[in-house]
Amino acid sequence: MAKKQQNAITPMRAEDYPEWYQQVIKAAELAEVSPVRGCMVIKPWGYSIWENMQGVLDGMFKETGHVNAYFPLFIPMSYLEREAEHVEGFAKECAVVTHHRLEPDPEGGLKPAGELEEPLIVRPTSETIIGETYSKWVQSYRDLPILINQWANVVRWELRTRLFLRTAEFLWQEGHTVHATEAEAVEETEAILDLYGRFAEEYMAMPVVKGEKTRDERFPGAVNTYSIEAMMQDHKALQAGTSHFLGQNFSKACKINFLDQEGQEVFAWTTSWGVSTRLIGGLIMTHSDDDGLVLPPRLAPRHVVIIPIFRGDDERSEVLGYCEKLKAEVEAREYDDGKVRVELDDRDIRGGEKVWQHIKKGVPIRLEVGPRDIASDSVFMGRRDLSPKDKSGVSREEFITRVPEILGEIQKSLYDKALKFREDRTRTIDNLDEFREFFSSEAEGGFAGGFALSHFADDGGGEDLLKELKVTPRCIPVEEAGNLGECIFTGKPGSRLTVFAKAY
RNA sequence: CGGGGUGUAGCUCAGCCUGGUAGAGCGCUACGUUCGGGACGUAGAGGUCGGUGGUUCGAUUCCACUCACCCCGACCA
Numbered sequence: 353m354a355k356k357q358q359n360a361i362t363p364m365r366a367e368d369y370p371e372w373y374q375q376v377i378k379a380a381e382l383a384e385v386s387p388v389r390g391c392m393v394i395k396p397w398g399y400s401i402w403e404n405m406q407g408v409l410d411g412m413f414k415e416t417g418h419v420n421a422y423f424p425l426f427i428p429m430s431y432l433e434r435e436a437e438h439v440e441g442f443a444k445e446c447a448v449v450t451h452h453r454l455e456p457d458p459e460g461g462l463k464p465a466g467e468l469e470e471p472l473i474v475r476p477t478s479e480t481i482i483g484e485t486y487s488k489w490v491q492s493y494r495d496l497p498i499l500i501n502q503w504a505n506v507v508r509w510e511l512r513t514r515l516f517l518r519t520a521e522f523l524w525q526e527g528h529t530v531h532a533t534e535a536e537a538v539e540e541t542e543a544i545l546d547l548y549g550r551f552a553e554e555y556m557a558m559p560v561v562k563g564e565k566t567r568d569e570r571f572p573g574a575v576n577t578y579s580i581e582a583m584m585q586d587h588k589a590l591q592a593g594t595s596h597f598l599g600q601n602f603s604k605a606c607k608i609n610f611l612d613q614e615g616q617e618v619f620a621w622t623t624s625w626g627v628s629t630r631l632i633g634g635l636i637m638t639h640s641d642d643d644g645l646v647l648p649p650r651l652a653p654r655h656v657v658i659i660p661i662f663r664g665d666d667e668r669s670e671v672l673g674y675c676e677k678l679k680a681e682v683e684a685r686e687y688d689d690g691k692v693r694v695e696l697d698d699r700d701i702r703g704g705e706k707v708w709q710h711i712k713k714g715v716p717i718r719l720e721v722g723p724r725d726i727a728s729d730s731v732f733m734g735r736r737d738l739s740p741k742d743k744s745g746v747s748r749e750e751f752i753t754r755v756p757e758i759l760g761e762i763q764k765s766l767y768d769k770a771l772k773f774r775e776d777r778t779r780t781i782d783n784l785d786e787f788r789e790f791f792s793s794e795a796e797g798g799f800a801g802g803f804a805l806s807h808f809a810d811d812g813g814g815e816d817l818l819k820e821l822k823v824t825p826r827c828i829p830v831e832e833a834g835n836l837g838e839c840i841f842t843g844k845p846g847s848r849l850t851v852f853a854k855a856y
Numbered sequence: 857c858g859g860g861g862u863g864u865a866g867c868u869c870a871g872c873c874u875g876g877u878a879g880a881g882c883g884c885u886a887c888g889u890u891c892g893g894g895a896c897g898u899a900g901a902g903g904u905c906g907g908u909g910g911u912u913c914g915a916u917u918c919c920a921c922u923c924a925c926c927c928c929g930a931c932c933a
Contacts, residue, residue: 661892708894
């Protein structure tokens with residue numbers, strides 16, 4: 353018998369973080385690389401997580417007055433050209449469709465034929481095609497606001513890709529709203545930022561810093577971009593969602609104008625905002641450990657897995673019968689405005705192997721149920737937020753009563769742990785020596801840095817040092833809006849407190 | 857788009873230097889023994905060695921070309 357593995361994932365985080373990340377995805381069966389360069393296959397377990405995210409976000413959008421619609425995958429190239437900064441931002445990574453037909457070629461294969469008069473691009477984002485549509489819909493101030501979201505796939509031809517974090521095609525939602533006044537559009541932008549923050553913290557159990565992007569980090573064509581930034585376990589920042597105030601840039605480019613109450617022809621104010629399957633990458637790197645994925649209960653496809661333990665046919669029918677009944681009893685309980693999601697894993701494989709599979713997939717609660725438990729009318733419970741060794745017997749009745757509470761505890765413990773992790777690695781830094789030191793010296797696990805809070809003028813300065821350290825300004829936290837001081841790079845007074853970090 | 861590398865079983869790879877048409881581990885199938893921390897044994901299935909062309913009696917092996925993918929840079933939700 354080979355020696356026992358200490359943990360499920362090789363390598364461990366501290367040994368090789370990027371490789372650990374890949375292995376967690378593989379072990380949890382979340383996704384795999386596809387034959388198409390830069391694209392991924394999202395497997396059922398990974399897709400279920402996305403579906404749960406969609407369900408919650410979709411509900412939140414609708415509660416705030418938004419509705420869903422769908423716009424085309426293809427955008428005429430000329431549309432993209434309308435907004436200069438927008439073109440510049442996306443031109444380098446667009447997939448272009450130039451033909452609409454295939455013909456046999458001399459070698460027995462196929463070749464494109466039927467060249468299009470105007471090339472179509474596969475949407476990298478939909479501001480222009482939606483703006484074009486909105487220009488027809490908006491005639492009067494009475495047509496506003498328009499509050500529309502779409503769930504879609506987009507393509508950005510990335511050269512370096514990583515599952516969930518950056519792929520050539522990804523799934524997301526993009527909200528596009530039109531407002532009569534600037535104030536209303538700004539309010540929308542901020543409300544969505546807030547919504548994303550609540551989703552990240554309350555559902556993903558992933559603490560985020562909500563803030564405004566610096567000049568160079570803004571969305572191409574936006575007047576102002578806001579983002580939520582989360583700290584991953586390698587101390588790097590992940591931009592997990594963005595909300596853009598587009599001013600009148602796109603309404604002018606797409607001619608979204610209307611007659612206001614004074615009968616004046618004016619341009620509308622627009623916003624756009626999105627989160628993508630990248631959130632799954634954030635989820636993985638926030639909670640997972642050296643035994644694989646750890647899922648917050650509110651987004652877990654399964655809350656409880658029951659693993660029957662038996663040998664022989666006699667025990668089999670007895671144990672399975674007990675488990676079926678247990679499953680029904682647990683499913684009758686409510687958690688988070690829904691049923692507790694229970695799986696009875698009666699597959700014909702060994703118990704130990706089975707238990708580890710569920711650990712690697714991040715199921716919050718595992719119940720091992722064998723003859724010994726049945727005799728005492730109890731279950732043997734393991735929680736994913738605790739060590740795999742840390743299992744304990746609980747009476748069946750007590751477990752059934754407490755399931756929702758336990759799930760709530762796990763949700764909270766994951767958030768608290770992640771928040772403490774971030775706070776322990778966030779420092780307010782006022783001088784350059786300390787700034788350099790913070791991002792150069794290796795802390796525990798071989799990871800340098802974290803979040804540095806420094807005043808920053810955001811009008812030039814510090815480029816060389818930032819490049820050397822591979823650090824970027826992540827955002828200007830909304831909560832620190834009034835915190836002004838001298839720019840760490842230029843000494844300019846009245847500079848805003850800004851989060852700096854290495855970023856994904 | 858620059859620099860480096862790799863293509864052999866479902867996966868990870870050995871074999872190639874010193875040509876004689878294929879191997880290991882994992883996985884998969886069957887049976888048996890097992891079974892509350894990731895099992896073991898036995899028997900099997902599975903490959904036109906990335907593609908094309910050349911050298912040769914003979915190419916996975918040598919040569920040329922080509923395609924694909926990976927890694928490091930520049931760029932990025």
